[in-house]
Amino acid sequence: MSMGKKRIGVTEALRTQHLQEFERGLSTGNYKPYIRTQDFSSKGIRGRIADPNSPGSSYHCMSLNETFKLIDLFRNPEICDIKEQYAYVNLEKSKSFAKALQIRHPRYKWSRLDAAITFDFFCTLRSGRHLVVSVKPERDMEEPRVQEKLLLEKSICDSEGYEYLLVLDSEIKTEQNRNLIRVLKGAKLNNKLEKIYPKWLSHFSHYLVLLPHEPLSDLIQNAATSNDVSYQESFRLMQHAFWIGHLESDPELPLLPEHSPYLLGVECHV
Known part of the structure; x- marks a missing residue:
């Protein structure tokens, strides 16, 4: 050092x-x-x-x-x-x-x-x-x-x-900037995750409609299972979606996985 x-x-x-x-x-x-x-x-x-x-x-x-x-x-x-x-x-x-x-x-x-x-x-x-x-x-x-x-x-x-x-x-x-810090690690995806991101986002948006009152972590796991990736990889894909604006949430609320998409005001814009 x-x-x-x-x-x-x-x-x-x-x-x-x-x-x-x-x-x-x-x-x-x-x-x-x-x-x-x-x-x-x-x-x-x-x-x-x-x-x-x-x-x-x-x-x-x-x-x-x-x-x-x-x-x-x-x-x-x-x-x-x-x-x-x-x-x-x-x-x-x-x-x-x-x-x-x-x-x-x-x-x-x-x-x-x-x-x-x-x-x-x-x-x-x-x-x-x-x-x-x-x-x-x-x-x-x-x-x-x-x-x-x-x-x-x-x-x-x-x-x-x-x-x-x-x-x-x-x-x-602001909470909005704190949320950006929370998703920063997803700003750049590796080649594997870059390839599956469109399919993952399609599945995740489906679960947003289907399970709006379940914890966000459940949707992340469901999307992981649908795409045969780990929870950690699915979480990184979610961070990426928020970073590039495909997903958005209420800027005044902390983006935490234990909260539901309904509570967080999560929306998909793709």
Whole structure:
């Protein structure tokens, strides 16, 4: 397991090394986030989220709020690439903006050395433009220092021609997004399940009509038996159907297999 980057007592030479490694990853197509979950201790819930489009790859989220927003970004059809913890490497420019705005530039902890500004998410749109997403707890928005950092981020993005979006946790901590996390593992199917998915969905939709008041888990098992697959495989197929929108449920209710399709408002749109 790789060690985390040193973030306390960082020297200028070490900062340069970190930035060069980041830029090397960008230029070679082997992107590595500038900040990783192992680099910091955090009061928030950090985690690595599997990339549904690239088996074996994962995203480093530094808070639960970032995880919620990442799941939302996955499903945005206008976005073709997402990079998390993206460093703005032009330190001279960010420092000049901070000076002009009369804002103290971010520094390493217990140090006077300026640190590179990192964007929570740096997205490439299908139009070719870029979108920077910053995720913050609503309770932090009254803090002057938070406001300063956000102003500095937005000013840099405006100068680079990036679209800028500030997202608050109150906007993304919804049951609908929790349900998306619950079905994320079904975003991408293996070849075997991909082939049987249409037949499985036909059987599952039949059981929706036939057994609307039975637990969802019973329908999953019935569909498994009808398609000669395991319960786990049938469950993964159900997750996929919800992820791609063939199945939908009440966005205000937790999607749990012990509840009935009738209670959850499950509908098939195929």
